[in-house]
Amino acid sequence: MKAAAFNYEKVNTIQEALRLLELHNGNAKLIAGGQSLLPSLNMRLSNPEILVDLQGVSELKGISEANGVIRIGAMTTHTEIQNSELIQNKLPLLSKAVPHIAHRAIRNLGTWGGSCVYGDPAAEWPACAVALDGVMVLTGPKGTRKVAAKDFFLDLYTTALEENEILVATEFTLKASEKNYFEELSRRHGDYAVTGLVSQIELKESLITDCRFVFFSVASTPLIAMGMKDLILNKNLSDLANPALIEQAQNIVRVEIKTLPDLTNSAQMKTHLVGVLISRALHNLAK
Amino acid sequence: MQTTSITMTLNGQKIQAEVEPRQHLVDFLREDQELTGSHLGCEQGACGACTVKLDGKIVRGCLVLAVQANGSTVETIEGITASGEYKDLQEAFLKFNALQCGFCTSGMLMAAVELIQTYKTATREEIREWISGNYCRCTGYHAIVDAISYVMEQRQQANK
Numbered sequence: 001m002k003a004a005a006f007n008y009e010k011v012n013t014i015q016e017a018l019r020l021l022e023l024h025n026g027n028a029k030l031i032a033g034g035q036s037l038l039p040s041l042n043m044r045l046s047n048p049e050i051l052v053d054l055q056g057v058s059e060l061k062g063i064s065e066a067n068g069v070i071r072i073g074a075m076t077t078h079t080e081i082q083n084s085e086l087i088q089n090k091l092p093l094l095s096k097a098v099p100h101i102a103h104r105a106i107r108n109l110g111t112w113g114g115s116c117v118y119g120d121p122a123a124e125w126p127a128c129a130v131a132l133d134g135v136m137v138l139t140g141p142k143g144t145r146k147v148a149a150k151d152f153f154l155d156l157y158t159t160a161l162e163e164n165e166i167l168v169a170t171e172f173t174l175k176a177s178e179k180n181y182f183e184e185l186s187r188r189h190g191d192y193a194v195t196g197l198v199s200q201i202e203l204k205e206s207l208i209t210d211c212r213f214v215f216f217s218v219a220s221t222p223l224i225a226m227g228m229k230d231l232i233l234n235k236n237l238s239d240l241a242n243p244a245l246i247e248q249a250q251n252i253v254r255v256e257i258k259t260l261p262d263l264t265n266s267a268q269m270k271t272h273l274v275g276v277l278i279s280r281a282l283h284n285l286a287k
Numbered sequence: 288m289q290t291t292s293i294t295m296t297l298n299g300q301k302i303q304a305e306v307e308p309r310q311h312l313v314d315f316l317r318e319d320q321e322l323t324g325s326h327l328g329c330e331q332g333a334c335g336a337c338t339v340k341l342d343g344k345i346v347r348g349c350l351v352l353a354v355q356a357n358g359s360t361v362e363t364i365e366g367i368t369a370s371g372e373y374k375d376l377q378e379a380f381l382k383f384n385a386l387q388c389g390f391c392t393s394g395m396l397m398a399a400v401e402l403i404q405t406y407k408t409a410t411r412e413e414i415r416e417w418i419s420g421n422y423c424r425c426t427g428y429h430a431i432v433d434a435i436s437y438v439m440e441q442r443q444q445a446n447k
Contacts, residue, residue, distance in 0.1 A: 001330060007289050008308035008354050031355075038311070038350040039331040051308065053355060079344070103420020104401065106332060108344040109351065189419040 003041035010053040014060070014139060014166055020052045021164045022141060028052050030166065032075055032114035035106050060113070060168060063087060068174045074113025074167045079104070081112060091172060093132060093180040093200060097124045100182075103190045113167045116152070119159045119221070122192040122262075124184070126153050127216035130224060131180075131198040134172050140165035153221040177203045179237070181284045183277055184217075187264075193217035194262075195270050197277040201285060206237040213278065218259045218270050225278070227252040241286035249282060250275035293357040298322075298366030306353040313337040313348035315356075316363060324364035324393045328422065335421030338394035339363050345401045364393035373400055376438045385434040387425035394421050399435045408443060411436055 011017045021028050029048035031037055032055075040046040054060060060075035063084050070090055072081065081087055082098040101107055101115075101124050115125040116136065129136070129149035136147045141164055149170070152160045161167060184196035196217050202210040211232055213225040231249055232240065239245060259270035290305045297320065306315055311330075316322045316339070328334035330349045337348035340362035367373050376399055379385070386392045395418060402409060402417045409417065414432050423431060 002314070003309040003311070005307065005309050008291065008352070010354075010357075034352070034355070035332065035347075035350055038352070041309070042311070042330045042349065051352075055355065099416070102332075103335070104398065104417060105335065105338055105345045105347050105420050106350070109341075109346050189416055 001042050001044060003038075004044055004047045006041075006048050007050040008053065009050060010056050012056045012058075014057060014168065017052050017054060017057065017166055018139070018141060018164065020050070021166075024050055026163055030054055033077060033110040034114075035102070035110035036114065036118050036120070054166075060166075065090065070172045070174060071169050072112050072172075073169050074111065074116070076112045078102075078107035078110050078112070078115075082107065090174055091132065093182060093198065094128055096180070096182040097128050097198070100124055100184050100186070100190070100193070100196075112170065116170065117159055117161050117167050119153055119155075119157045121156060121220055121222070122196075122217040124193070124196065124198075124216070127196060127198045127214045127222040128182075129170055130222045131200045131212045131214040132172050133212070134170045136160075136170055137168045138162075138165045139168050144168070146171075150224065156220040175202050177205075179203060179285055181281045183280055183284075185273055185277070192262075194265050195273040195277060197274075197281055198222075199281040199285060201232075201237075203237065208232050208235050208237065213253070213281065215253070215257050215274055215277070217262070218257055218274060220260065223257050225253045225256055227256045228278075238286055240282040246279050246282050249278050253278045291354050291357070293354060295356050295358065296360045298362055298369065304353075308352060308354050310353045311349050312339065312341070312346075312351045312353050312356055312361070315353035316348065316361075322363050322365050324368075326390055326393060328390070333422070334391075334394075335398065336391050336394045338397040338421065340397065340401070345397055364396060367396065367400060373403075375441065376400065376403070376434070379434040379438045380431075383430045383434040383437065385427060385430040387423075387427050391421055391423045391425075395423070395431055399438075402435065403439060403442065407439075407446075409436075409439060414439075 027049035031051045031053050061073045064071050078101050088095045134149040136152045147160050181199040184193040198214045200212045213228045214222050216222045254275045257274050259267040261267045294303045313325050326336040328336035332347045332350045339348040342359050
């Protein structure tokens with residue numbers, strides 16, 4: 001189908017974008033990479049008065065490191081994250097997740113920020129942001145504020161971003177010693193995940209000092225399996241391969257993670273897969 | 288509704304045009320520029336038949352607006368063919384029967400071109416992963432992988 005008519009303006013600064021959002025009072029839509037917005041315009045699921053293109057806003061682009069914090073600008077593309085040596089060295093979890101995001105042609109345009117503010121429960125970046133305890137930097141007419149990623153994803157396609165706000169970047173505080181694992185089950189490479197799990201553990205030598213297991217494509221938002229913390233905290237890395245512990249973990253996550261069905265997969269199947277993924281994750285982390 | 292004046296370098300030629308903001312890049316190429324080599328399958332980013340190059344990178348032509356390509360360089364299968372730089376790839380598609388109805392072919396070729404430019408070698412699995420964004424509804428994937436794999440090997444040997 002073809003999109004309904006709209007106006008278009010390309011801006012060069014965040015201030016210009018904010019001014020247009022305010023001027024059009026809810027009828028303007030920001031366009032980042034457009035890889036989710038264009039399909040929704042083409043299918044006429046969205047009909048903004050005007051698109052405000054952020055492609056020219058250089059302050060929203062790029063990946064940088066300062067004082068132990070990595071900052072990913074909202075307009076950084078998936079391919080840029082994939083090619084970034086800084087990310088490969090400092091946030092390897094993201095490098096592992098990138099190949100699962102759609103396909104090359106889409107990764108060349110789609111952005112970190114676009115994916116986060118869209119809040120698709122099947123998307124990889126929101127789950128990674130939560131697992132890595134990222135901080136979303138938002139700016140709006142009332143100034144700049146920061147929201148923890150775990151408090152940012154509120155519901156299906158719904159985030160803490162206010163109507164006239166823009167996501168500027170996400171910041172990650174680097175951990176001294178960590179280990180991670182990413183796995184997603186999908187019907188075809190690059191398709192939406194049927195169920196996915198992002199695992200991140202922090203270590204003091206081989207002792208587990210903190211952890212986060214975040215399931216995605218199971219409910220309306222990424223879900224943290226809180227019960228895993230009680231189970232594995234202060235345990236040794238090699239204990240994770242213990243069959244009795246893995247069985248306990250499966251029971252914990254299958255109860256705690258309240259799954260919802262999608263168009264092709266039942267909630268029961270997702271609950272089953274939640275257990276499959278935690279088992280694989282623990283096996284791999286223990287290695 | 289407003290129209291916007293855009294300029295772009297299209298297959299090496301500087302062009303100027305008036306477009307409606309809602310017009311996506313492949314409609315602009317097919318309808319206004321009469322370059323019908325890029326195909327439209329789904330218009331929602333699923334099929335990959337519309338793959339073109341925007342500033343040197345493959346993109347879904349249906350998921351980019353013509354106005355967004357203002358000031359950019361756009362390359363289509365017509366440009367790739369005219370350059371002759373991928374004649375070996377096109378011939379390999381024929382040799383290995385890597386096209387049946389041909390609808391997906393231009394998109395497949397565009398994706399394969401970026402693969403060849405990005406990596407010197409690729410396993411069959413890597414090739415499959417790379418073209419996973421392009422549907423062939425004749426399901427002739429095996430032959431397509433054969434053709435791309437063959438060209439990458441030939442080019443490797445030629446460079447030795």
